[in-house]
Amino acid sequence: MAPLPVSPLAPEGLPALPPVAGxxxxxxxxxxxxxxxxxxxxxxxxxxxxxxxxxxxxxxxxxxxxxxxxxxxxxxxxxxxxxxxxxxxxxxxxxxxxxxxxxxxxxxxxxxxxxxxxxxxxxxxxxxxxxxxxxxxxxxxxxxxxxxxxxxxxxxxxxxxxxxxxxxxxxxxxxxxxxxxxxxxxxxxxxxxxxxxxxxxxxxxxxxxxxxxxxxxxxxxxxxxxxxxxxxxxxxxxxxxxxxxxxxxxxxxxxxxxxxxxxxxxxxxxxxxxxxxxxxDGEGAQKLVEVTVTGAASERAARRIALAIADSPLVKTAIAGEDANWGRIVMAVGKSGQKADRDRLAVDIGGVVVARDGARVEGYDEAPVAAHMKGSEIAITVDVGVGRGRSTVWTCDLTHGYIDINADYRS
Amino acid sequence: MAPLPVSPLAPEGLPALPPVAGxxxxxxxxxxxxxxxxxxxxxxxxxxxxxxxxxxxxxxxxxxxxxxxxxxxxxxxxxxxxxxxxxxxxxxxxxxxxxxxxxxxxxxxxxxxxxxxxxxxxxxxxxxxxxxxxxxxxxxxxxxxxxxxxxxxxxxxxxxxxxxxxxxxxxxxxxxxxxxxxxxxxxxxxxxxxxxxxxxxxxxxxxxxxxxxxxxxxxxxxxxxxxxxxxxxxxxxxxxxxxxxxxxxxxxxxxxxxxxxxxxxxxxxxxxxxxxxxxxDGEGAQKLVEVTVTGAASERAARRIALAIADSPLVKTAIAGEDANWGRIVMAVGKSGQKADRDRLAVDIGGVVVARDGARVEGYDEAPVAAHMKGSEIAITVDVGVGRGRSTVWTCDLTHGYIDINADYRS
Structure with missing residues (x-):
């Protein structure tokens, strides 16, 4: 297998690393x-x-x-x-x-x-x-x-x-x-x-x-x-x-x-x-994704819900496709097994209100969200409406690059 | 998006379906x-x-x-x-x-x-x-x-x-x-x-x-x-x-x-x-995979371990690549959170003994396993060495087809 190209999300270079005594x-x-x-x-x-x-x-x-x-x-x-x-x-x-x-x-x-x-x-x-x-x-x-x-x-x-x-x-x-x-x-x-x-x-x-x-x-x-x-x-x-x-x-x-x-x-x-x-540098990553969950029963519950979103193949492929697919985010909240109130659920993408109180907001305009999805850093915030627990996790999208890297034969 | 081709794993046709009275x-x-x-x-x-x-x-x-x-x-x-x-x-x-x-x-x-x-x-x-x-x-x-x-x-x-x-x-x-x-x-x-x-x-x-x-x-x-x-x-x-x-x-x-x-x-x-x-008919599926876990603490534990294997993106992409990557199977057992004895772990693929007692078997010959991986139905059996619980789950491989289908824009 040829060397992989440098991730498009890589920093500009190594930072200065002065000595550490001892x-x-x-x-x-x-x-x-x-x-x-x-x-x-x-x-x-x-x-x-x-x-x-x-x-x-x-x-x-x-x-x-x-x-x-x-x-x-x-x-x-x-x-x-x-x-x-x-x-x-x-x-x-x-x-x-x-x-x-x-x-x-x-x-x-x-x-x-x-x-x-x-x-x-x-x-x-x-x-x-x-x-x-x-x-x-x-x-x-x-x-x-x-x-x-x-x-x-x-x-x-x-x-x-x-x-x-x-x-x-x-x-x-x-x-x-x-x-x-x-x-x-x-x-x-x-x-x-x-x-x-x-x-x-x-x-x-x-x-x-x-x-x-x-x-x-x-x-x-x-x-x-x-x-x-x-x-x-x-x-x-x-x-x-x-x-x-x-x-x-x-x-x-x-x-x-x-x-x-x-x-x-x-x-x-x-x-x-x-x-x-x-x-x-996640395998095949094209986008860095920050998922914040608020309003959960505890910080632990918030973290589990955030990970359910961040690990969902359907959420990650939607992000790869630059699709503001909040329905899949709702699905992932629901599969997490953690307490969440469907009828109070709120979803924001890129700071834009997408859903409130368990349904898409009236007159939802997808244009600003679609523009956010084309960027290299994606922000998703979900409030699950049951408590004060909050947590943030980071992931990347799921792309053909991941399959390329991992479905390859062992050399 | 053009209609998807029929799954290569599809049955030959619909079975006969006689009426059911009432x-x-x-x-x-x-x-x-x-x-x-x-x-x-x-x-x-x-x-x-x-x-x-x-x-x-x-x-x-x-x-x-x-x-x-x-x-x-x-x-x-x-x-x-x-x-x-x-x-x-x-x-x-x-x-x-x-x-x-x-x-x-x-x-x-x-x-x-x-x-x-x-x-x-x-x-x-x-x-x-x-x-x-x-x-x-x-x-x-x-x-x-x-x-x-x-x-x-x-x-x-x-x-x-x-x-x-x-x-x-x-x-x-x-x-x-x-x-x-x-x-x-x-x-x-x-x-x-x-x-x-x-x-x-x-x-x-x-x-x-x-x-x-x-x-x-x-x-x-x-x-x-x-x-x-x-x-x-x-x-x-x-x-x-x-x-x-x-x-x-x-x-x-x-x-x-x-x-x-x-x-x-x-x-x-x-x-x-x-x-x-x-x-x-799993999205992008090219192979049907049967995962059997034995020797677990309970049937429930066996099912969780089997699902950890069946849901692992690294296991599923390895299968897509026809790679008998039993190391990833071991990883998935370990991440399941269920009781398992690393030093008694046994892995069989396609009925061939791959690992016993926590290490690859002496003189392991990958040829018959590699041949099995090229088929359309893959069998994985893992004994985790702690009890009598057993469970079987079924999954498919994770391929480019999955990304194609799910990273597409909404129409």
Whole structure:
């Protein structure tokens, strides 16, 4: 299969990614699956770095996910090894060996216990991971570690992504500026791989691991867990947040510490930025779609209704066809299983009132809505008329490109 | 949009549909939306006919669904009016008026209370139903009622179906043969309509309404409720079963009456036949897929896992690409949220063992599986290794045809 064209929704380019003190990266060619490109990423963190993580809820997780789940409670990290091309999923005992051997090799190089090495893999599933190639590539990777390799890192973890994904923010903790950088990959496909999503975020702030975990879990709900390309949950989804603690600032007392207000906001903003970059690279995506549901029984109910709309093949194909097909939106609300009042339902598209009180508005003029549908960013708002719960999720349209990418034979 | 080509999965033709005593049909042109084709169906049942129904669980049901839900508890039916082209969904007070007026007009013609007229509509949603055209067409329909119009009836309820769907069985109740005929429509699409599913089944047996309802509800779980084309639940799904009682046989004492054993089996077989015809006409379908899950915690859990596989866009596109992509099947099991043991998981495709105990089998030979994937009927079996629950569902692949049909502008 020829390389995919860059998504029409891609940002103009990678943002500037200044170094984050205490963190160095290296990307090397290990030939795990791809030829002629860097496919293994090594990261080194200074001693004392804390870590938090959010992992896939898919019940068939890959071996690296199991590995991270076992190590994360200790909250300490000195290294990270990521490979692209093979997800090390559904690989049984061999998969566990691959994790053990990779972590041991990295730990020897970085001078720490293997439990402080985080692991992630993305790519084809069910194939044994040739971890020897990774182990063999690590010494060379260590030799080229640099604090200026963020762009290389973003590229090394791509599989069939059509553009590298990164974001950077500066937050203020009691008057002291701290940096947060993040990279992500997802979700193109050329082989039989799932659209795995990986993201790694590093800050130079001093944040205890338990606080870091609370911040990350809260932010994820409205960022990475609020996006969907095709409703298929990967077996490898991994989001890790590292804090190197290299910037001196007043000690953090807990996740609710007022000193973290700006950090929390900037972290969530960065995660949302990365998450939307993943949707913008959704397989075959031509349009970015924001779905907001209000008036639901709870935030959870609102989120489920929003996802029912965002995952509906009929809604997504209508958007691909630039059809303001609000009838399909109504259908999706109704299939969600969540409480909603048909006779009070309201639908807006692109800010234009389409339906109120369970029926199309009198004298509905489709022209401004049709014009909105021709744009590359679509906004749908639905009020379901039963409560105060609200939620926003993001998705993309369902196009021939998705079929092209996914119905292809494995190479 | 040009007429769709007949599905490659269509049966060779309509089966023979002998009359069912006590039931007459007429199909006429009312011009509700389509021109030059019959689009309204009138059915008349003899006095004493019982009725049972299963209606959509979508919480945004159409007005005719509300109407049937209100009338079904009485269990009596003298007539049925169905129109194609407009679903009378999300139409507010006007939709209720349309139902009231249509039922009143049919009731006057057939000499019964309006509550004994069942109603169903399929087609575009959110547009007011021009019920006056239906009311005006009913006298002509009554004048041409015939017990030999089953094929016309099957055609009159089509929207973008590429072939009419019908089935007939003969069952034996204590030595007396009774007939069961059924028709169904679903699930093509040219406009913004949802893939609505309607089915009407008539028997000449004498079955009390409460028994009929029990038989229908039980059979639906393993037939119509075990199919999925695109996971989008229609706002109009309606399945009605009428019993005219015109064949004299020993009285039925209850749903568990041993005399009903053959009737139950034949009814379920007929419903499955009709349900599979709907999948065979799934939008863009090129392959019929049977997914069986065993070893689940319960039948309900097995069904959810099977539906997670059958609804996964990645599984369905892989099948379209004739790719034996069992990795995506594993992913779908894992995302279902149901209990499953990754390390005991087993996958068979086309009867060939692919994976056992959580990994691909040693020396796996893809050739026979690849050959199976090239056929038009695909069988997937997954054992999840935790219990004895089992379930089978049917779906079709996800192809460019689906995008073509659904991304099209509304005409």
């Amino acid at each position: 963190c160095r990266f290296s990307a090397v060619e290990a030939g795990v699956r791809y030829k002629g490109r860097r496919d293994v990423l090594l990261a080194e963190f200074v001693p004392g770095t804390t870590v938090a993580g959010v992992l896939t809820r898919n019940q068939m997780p890959g071996a690296p996910v199991d590995w991270c789940r076992a190590q994360l409670p200790a909250g300490r990290a000195r290294g990270l090894v990521v490979n692209a091309g093979n997800a090390n999923v559904f690989t049984g005992a061999h998969g566990r060996t691959a994790c053990n051997e990779t972590a041991a090799a990295a730990a020897r190089l970085l001078g720490c216990p293997p439990s402080e090495i985080m692991l992630a893999s993305t790519g084809v599933i069910g194939e044994p991971l040739p971890y020897e190639r990774i182990v063999a590539a690590l010494p060379g990777a260590q030799a080229s570690l640099s604090d200026n390799s963020w762009a290389d890192a973003a590229r090394a973890i791509m599989t069939t992504d059509t553009f590298p994904k990164a974001a950077s923010r500066t937050a203020n903790i009691r008057g002291v500026p701290v940096r947060i950088n993040g990279i992500a990959k997802g979700s193109g496909m050329i082989a039989p791989d799932m659209a795995t999503m990986l993201s790694f975020v590093v800050t130079d702030a001093q944040v205890p691991a338990d606080v870091l975990q609370t911040l990350l879990s809260r932010s994820t709900a409205r960022t990475f867990n609020a996006i969907t390309v095709d409703s298929d949950t990967s077996t490898s989804d991994t989001l890790l947040l590292f804090a190197t603690g290299q910037v001196p600032h007043a000690a953090i007392t807990g996740a609710g510490d007022p000193a973290l207000r700006d950090f929390r906001a900037k972290l969530q903003d960065l995660l949302k930025d990365l998450a939307l970059q993943v949707v913008r | 039931c007459r049909f007429s199909a006429v042109e009312a011009g509700v939306r389509y021109k030059g084709r019959r689009d309204v169906l009138l059915a008349e049942f003899v006095p004493g006919t019982t009725v049972a129904g299963v209606l959509t669980r979508n919480q945004m049901p159409g007005a005719p669904v509300d109407w049937c839900r209100a009338q079904l508890p009485a269990g009596r039916a003298r007539g049925l009016v169905v129109n194609a082209g407009n679903a009378n969904v999300f139409t507010g007070a006007h939709g209720r008026t349309a139902c009231n007026e249509t039922a009143a007009a049919a009731a006057r013609l057939l000499g019964c209370p309006p509550s004994e007229i069942m109603l169903a509509s399929t087609g575009v949603i959110g547009e007011p139903l021009p019920y006056e055209r239906i009311v005006a067409a009913l006298p002509g329909a009554q004048a041409s009622l015939s017990d030999n119009s089953w094929a016309d009836a099957a055609r009159a309820i089509m929207t973008t179906d590429t072939f009419p769907k019908a089935a007939s069985r003969t069952a034996n109740i204590r030595g007396v043969p009774v007939r069961i005929n059924g028709i169904a429509k679903g699930s093509g699409m040219i406009a913004p309509d949802m893939a609505t599913m309607l089915s009407f089944v008539v028997t000449d047996a004498q079955v009390p309404a409460d028994v009929l309802q029990t038989l229908l509800s039980r059979s639906t779980a393993r037939t119509f409720n075990a199919i999925t084309v695109d996971s989008d639940t229609s706002t109009s799904d309606t399945l009605l079963l009428f019993a005219t009682g015109q064949v004299p046989h020993a009285a039925i004492t209850g749903a568990g009456d041993p005399a009903l054993r053959d009737f139950r089996a034949k009814l379920q077989d007929l419903l499955k036949d009709l349900a599979l015809q709907v999948v065979r």
